[in-house]
Amino acid sequence: MTSAPPTLPDELAWGVVSPKTYADYPGTDRLFARIRAEHPLAMTAIPDFDPFWVVTKHADILEISRQNDKFLSGHLATTLTTKEADARVRSRTGGSPHLIRTLVQMDAPDHLKYRAMTQAWFMPQNVRKLEERVRVLANKYIDQMADRGGECDFINDVALHFPLRVIMEILGVPEQDEPRMLKLTQELFGAQDPELNRSGEEQADVEAALAQIQAVLMDFFMYFNQITLDRRASPTDDVATVIANGTIDGQEIGSFEAVSYYTIVATAGHDTTSSSTAGGMWGLCANPGEFAKLKADPALIPGLVDESIRWTTPVKHFMRSATEDYQLRGQTVRAGDWMMLCYPSGNRDEEVFDDPYAFRVDRSPNKHLAFGYGAHLCLGQHLAKLEMRVLWEELLKRLKSVEFAGEPSFSEANFVGGPKRLPIRYVME
Numbered sequence: 001m002t003s004a005p006p007t008l009p010d011e012l013a014w015g016v017v018s019p020k021t022y023a024d025y026p027g028t029d030r031l032f033a034r035i036r037a038e039h040p041l042a043m044t045a046i047p048d049f050d051p052f053w054v055v056t057k058h059a060d061i062l063e064i065s066r067q068n069d070k071f072l073s074g075h076l077a078t079t080l081t082t083k084e085a086d087a088r089v090r091s092r093t094g095g096s097p098h099l100i101r102t103l104v105q106m107d108a109p110d111h112l113k114y115r116a117m118t119q120a121w122f123m124p125q126n127v128r129k130l131e132e133r134v135r136v137l138a139n140k141y142i143d144q145m146a147d148r149g150g151e152c153d154f155i156n157d158v159a160l161h162f163p164l165r166v167i168m169e170i171l172g173v174p175e176q177d178e179p180r181m182l183k184l185t186q187e188l189f190g191a192q193d194p195e196l197n198r199s200g201e202e203q204a205d206v207e208a209a210l211a212q213i214q215a216v217l218m219d220f221f222m223y224f225n226q227i228t229l230d231r232r233a234s235p236t237d238d239v240a241t242v243i244a245n246g247t248i249d250g251q252e253i254g255s256f257e258a259v260s261y262y263t264i265v266a267t268a269g270h271d272t273t274s275s276s277t278a279g280g281m282w283g284l285c286a287n288p289g290e291f292a293k294l295k296a297d298p299a300l301i302p303g304l305v306d307e308s309i310r311w312t313t314p315v316k317h318f319m320r321s322a323t324e325d326y327q328l329r330g331q332t333v334r335a336g337d338w339m340m341l342c343y344p345s346g347n348r349d350e351e352v353f354d355d356p357y358a359f360r361v362d363r364s365p366n367k368h369l370a371f372g373y374g375a376h377l378c379l380g381q382h383l384a385k386l387e388m389r390v391l392w393e394e395l396l397k398r399l400k401s402v403e404f405a406g407e408p409s410f411s412e413a414n415f416v417g418g419p420k421r422l423p424i425r426y427v428m429e
């Protein structure tokens with residue numbers, strides 16, 4: 001006899017799926033604290049979605065993520081998708097649940113082959129070569145911040161642009177095309193936020209929302225196809241060249257896969273880093289004592305970087321599906337079950353983090369899982385940490401004081417999001 005899986009009460013399940021939840025700070029924390037305490041591993045039963053396990057405990061997220069053979073990324077939708085959207089995607093793609101084919105949608109054996117193409121490029125020893133250039137760029141944006149005369153919206157005026165420029169340089173996108181890239185990324189990740197998406201409206205119509213996402217992807221495709229042709233004709237030492245000239249099983253990489261690859265690097269590579277950088281500024285404004293600690297001891301900057309990433313957790317979830325029956329936290333996960341890894345919850349798990357809601361630049365250890373874990377562990381984590389460390393090293397030298405200058409807010413997004421507005425007032429040297 002097998003018992004039915006525990007069901008997450010609908011009110012909590014709707015909270016987990018609703019993009020608006022993630023714009024409500026500290027409401028998200030309250031929601032997940034309750035789920036961790038009362039339903040640490042339970043299945044949803046809400047009408048618009050196929051049932052899925054809501055995985056909220058740090059240990060469970062790690063246990064699933066590290067077993068990529070048992071919990072697949074590509075078999076079902078990789079991010080939370082309604083039944084209707086899933087059916088419509090499949091009808092557009094001839095059965096696949098994915099509109100795009102990047103590393104995050106792949107499993108063994110392809111995943112390893114595609115990841116191996118760029119893995120070395122993103123390793124610390126190679127990424128370190130970028131440090132000098134990253135510092136030049138950081139100072140450019142810090143100078144602009146100083147020129148604003150003591151007030152700015154830190155996310156829209158500073159944090160959005162710096163990681164964008166870094167990633168665009170490594171992809172070989174010229175500066176004049178950057179506004180277009182920024183807009184496309186925001187339209188992709190901000191599809192659920194009427195202030196960020198392409199239509200400027202709430203997305204009630206699934207077909208219209210999908211058409212919008214496909215149009216955004218098509219724009220990315222057209223743009224990057226040009227870069228592929230260019231890097232094949234004239235190779236450089238950037239990551240675009242590595243992708244354009246990559247081979248899989250001795251064959252030149254397909255153009256769909258190449259363009260998908262640029263798109264994931266272009267999109268995953270800056271929004272998340274911008275959000276985490278702004279999250280750090282938010283944390284410092286809300287906790288002046290932490291700012292004072294950093295001013296007194298800049299050796300704490302790497303701690304600030306990790307804590308900013310934990311506190312913000314810009315990637316809200318990824319999905320997995322089970323290949324076999326599996327015992328987890330006293331429950332039986334069945335082969336084929338869909339599972340949501342709730343990173344913001346794992347990063348507040350009181351069994352792992354002391355005082356998990358506090359923003360502490362000297363938190364040690366800081367075993368956050370904002371970069372995921374296992375075979376899909378964030379490819380760009382060393383680059384993201386380098387960018388953030390360098391920005392804070394340069395900024396803290398000049399920033400004498402900083403405080404909120406208005407109400408900050410988060411974007412409405414259940415996949416990738418973070419601060420949307422962060423008005424600050426500051427004194428700089």
Ligand code: HEM
Binds near residue numbers: 105273370377379
């Ligand atoms: C603070 C910043 C960042 C955060 C929080 C973050 C988060 C994540 C997470 C959670 C995953 C795991 C996906 C999964 O398990 O399915 C991931 C994968 C990935 N990230 Fe990041 N990321 C960040 C910055 C970057 C940057 C700068 C790049 C630039 C190249 C990047 C590129 C990627 C790629 C290509 C993958 C897919 C890896 C794979 O599936 O093998 N990320 N990231």
